[in-house]
Amino acid sequence: MAQTRQLDDSPTAEGFLPRRDFLRTLLAGIPAMALDWNSFPRGPSVARTGGADYDAVIIGAGLAGLSCAAAFARQGFRPLVLEQHTVPGGYATAFKRLGGFVFDVSLHSTGAGERAGVHDLIPGLPEIKGLEFVPHPYLYRAIFPGFDIRVPQRNTAKYAEILAGFFASEKDGIVGIIEDMKGLARDINRYSQSGGKADMATFAKDFPYLVKCSGKTWGQMLDARIRDPKLKSIISALWGYYGLPPSKLSAFYYALPTIGYLEEGGFYPKGRSQAISDALVKFIRERGGMVKLGARVERVILEGHVATGVATADGTEYSARVVVANANPIDVFESMMDEKEYLKDYLAKLRKMSVSLSCFQVFLGLKKDLVGELKIPDSEVFYSPGFDDDAAYRSLLEADLRDPGFGLMLYDNVYRGYSPPGKNTINIMSLQGYDHWARFEEDYGNGRKKEYRAERERIADILIKKVEEVLLPGLSGAIEIKEIGTPLTNWRYTRNYRGAIYGWDQTLDNSGPTRLPQTTPVKNLYLAGAWTQPGHGYGAVIPSGLQCFAEIMKSWKEAPPR
Numbered sequence: 170m171a172q173t174r175q176l177d178d179s180p181t182a183e184g185f186l187p188r189r190d191f192l193r194t195l196l197a198g199i200p201a202m203a204l205d206w207n208s209f210p211r212g213p214s215v216a217r218t219g220g221a222d223y224d225a226v227i228i229g230a231g232l233a234g235l236s237c238a239a240a241f242a243r244q245g246f247r248p249l250v251l252e253q254h255t256v257p258g259g260y261a262t263a264f265k266r267l268g269g270f271v272f273d274v275s276l277h278s279t280g281a282g283e284r285a286g287v288h289d290l291i292p293g294l295p296e297i298k299g300l301e302f303v304p305h306p307y308l309y310r311a312i313f314p315g316f317d318i319r320v321p322q323r324n325t326a327k328y329a330e331i332l333a334g335f336f337a338s339e340k341d342g343i344v345g346i347i348e349d350m351k352g353l354a355r356d357i358n359r360y361s362q363s364g365g366k367a368d369m370a371t372f373a374k375d376f377p378y379l380v381k382c383s384g385k386t387w388g389q390m391l392d393a394r395i396r397d398p399k400l401k402s403i404i405s406a407l408w409g410y411y412g413l414p415p416s417k418l419s420a421f422y423y424a425l426p427t428i429g430y431l432e433e434g435g436f437y438p439k440g441r442s443q444a445i446s447d448a449l450v451k452f453i454r455e456r457g458g459m460v461k462l463g464a465r466v467e468r469v470i471l472e473g474h475v476a477t478g479v480a481t482a483d484g485t486e487y488s489a490r491v492v493v494a495n496a497n498p499i500d501v502f503e504s505m506m507d508e509k510e511y512l513k514d515y516l517a518k519l520r521k522m523s524v525s526l527s528c529f530q531v532f533l534g535l536k537k538d539l540v541g542e543l544k545i546p547d548s549e550v551f552y553s554p555g556f557d558d559d560a561a562y563r564s565l566l567e568a569d570l571r572d573p574g575f576g577l578m579l580y581d582n583v584y585r586g587y588s589p590p591g592k593n594t595i596n597i598m599s600l601q602g603y604d605h606w607a608r609f610e611e612d613y614g615n616g617r618k619k620e621y622r623a624e625r626e627r628i629a630d631i632l633i634k635k636v637e638e639v640l641l642p643g644l645s646g647a648i649e650i651k652e653i654g655t656p657l658t659n660w661r662y663t664r665n666y667r668g669a670i671y672g673w674d675q676t677l678d679n680s681g682p683t684r685l686p687q688t689t690p691v692k693n694l695y696l697a698g699a700w701t702q703p704g705h706g707y708g709a710v711i712p713s714g715l716q717c718f719a720e721i722m723k724s725w726k727e728a729p730p731r
């Protein structure tokens with residue numbers, strides 16, 4: 170007889186992993202999580218903190234740190250967020266330059282603001298309503314040699330038709346791979362709605378797509394359906410979003426968000442990504458929480474192997490019932506504490522995990538409406554000079570830009586008024602390895618930036634010329650403001666190790682149960698953000714912060730107030 174029960178540790182039919190880990194692998198990459206707020210304890214917590222200054226100290230005001238703090242504040246607890254930068258948001262920030270230009274540091278597109286037709290909310294925090302998300306006119310445009318494809322918003326059937334128009338003999342495969350992606354999303358939704366319960370006897374039958382895609386790279390998933398290497402590369406045009414080529418990227422991490430974009434659309438918030446971060450900060454402060462900017466945490470204070478607070482660079486100590494690190498875990502465990510022996514195994518694990526690529530960005534303010542003059546309707550464009558994604562990845566790792574591809578954001582086509590009247594704001598982005606920039610590290614830290622600046626100008630010129638050649642003739646002559654971000658810039662403003670933009674690489678080894686959980690070997694120290702489960706991206710890190718809060722609440726429910 171079929172049994173319904175909680176996940177257990179019995180071996181899977183495949184025999185590779187204990188059942189619970191197998192299922193957790195299957196569930197990696199879930200983009201949003203529904204929280205049952207009523208199930209959590211509530212503050213006020215003066216008595217609960219047991220004399221500590223705060224209920225929670227959060228290191229870092231990235232989206233995950235802020236969403237975690239927002240959850241504490243929502244429940245009436247007292248969180249304190251300490252952020253080293255003078256602006257909250259981590260990568261979800263914007264910066265101003267002369268001429269009225271305001272540049273987004275990261276966001277191109279997200280499904281985060283859109284759930285079931287409601288597009289002004291942050292998943293898990295429905296009380297935050299002040300945000301307006303607008304759809305991109307097209308999901309994206311992909312330009313390859315001989316192919317120029319506009320992917321429509323929320324019309325997967327049309328997308329399949331466009332692809333089949335180019336590759337008639339692959340029609341069944343195209344329908345098949347889309348069905349695989351949809352099936353995977355369906356299985357995951359059903360599974361998560363079941364509240365983590367599954368009937369083991371019929372699991373493979375109940376969740377066939379989950380089982381089928383598990384343990385596969387996106388490349389393997391594609392190989393099962395598509396033969397033409399050009400088509401494989403075109404369908405994988407978004408791999409830059411996830412940081413790895415199909416041969417290395419976990420299938421879940423491509424298939425799930427991509428089908429989410431295709432079916433539900435890609436959005437962008439009015440007021441840029443900064444608006445999301447600011448809305449979270451406002452929410453926290455209105456409920457008595459604190460967000461302190463320009464406060465770099467240097468040390469996690471431990472008593473025995475229990476975290477009791479943090480110390481900032483100016484020597485101030487803050488005690489708290491729990492510490493949550495939105496900062497990268499390598500810094501947290503290697504430099505913010507001296508527990509090499511106690512953390513031996515954990516540190517060894519961290520050192521083995523591969524870190525995601527960084528990026529190189531050119532932010533341009535144009536003195537005229539070049540995009541309008543050229544009648545280009547797109548907001549997001551991916552250009553690839555070829556179809557060999559592995560070769561492209563190797564070039565990016567080495568910062569070899571002899572024949573570069575690029576991602577291009579034309580923000581004025583997302584919403585009117587993005588730039589000052591008659592001007593354009595654009596961003597050219599290329600993924601990039603850190604090693605090329607490591608040689609400038611010391612000089613950069615000491616303010617000796619002459620050679621560093623020359624190198625970044627050289628690379629920026631290559632990218633600008635490429636965009637000019639492929640899409641925007643006259644670009645060089647239209648530039649009013651140019652700002653350049655390198656892997657070292659990423660490190661400086663977010664302290665992400667090696668300027669990583671997606672935390673750990675999203676390989677099979679670094680996804681699911683092998684991606685770091687929110688809990689750590691140090692009691693009362695938790696993690697939230699792109700380096701942890703479920704992964705990177707706006708739609709994942711906000712849930713990661715909430716998941717972290719939920720994890721902490723598990724022990725608070727069990728433990729009586731101190």
Ligand SMILES: Cc1cc2nc3c(=O)[nH]c(=O)nc-3n(C[C@H](O)[C@H](O)[C@H](O)COP(=O)(O)OP(=O)(O)OC[C@H]3O[C@@H](n4cnc5c(N)ncnc54)[C@H](O)[C@@H]3O)c2cc1C
Pocket residue numbers: 228229230231232233234251252253254257258259260261274275276277278279464465466467495496497528530598662663664665670671697698699700705706707708710
């Ligand atoms: C160029 C670029 C484009 C992207 N495009 C998209 C996109 O289109 N869609 C999408 O969904 N995702 C995109 N992403 C990914 C997304 O931006 C990230 O996954 C997400 O913002 C990471 O959030 P986080 O909370 O994990 O941490 P982070 O944003 O990395 O924030 C960590 C915070 O911790 C702070 N901190 C670190 N150390 C300390 C310390 N010692 N003391 C105090 N504070 C500290 C940092 O200053 C920072 O504010 C992009 C990323 C980049 C870089």
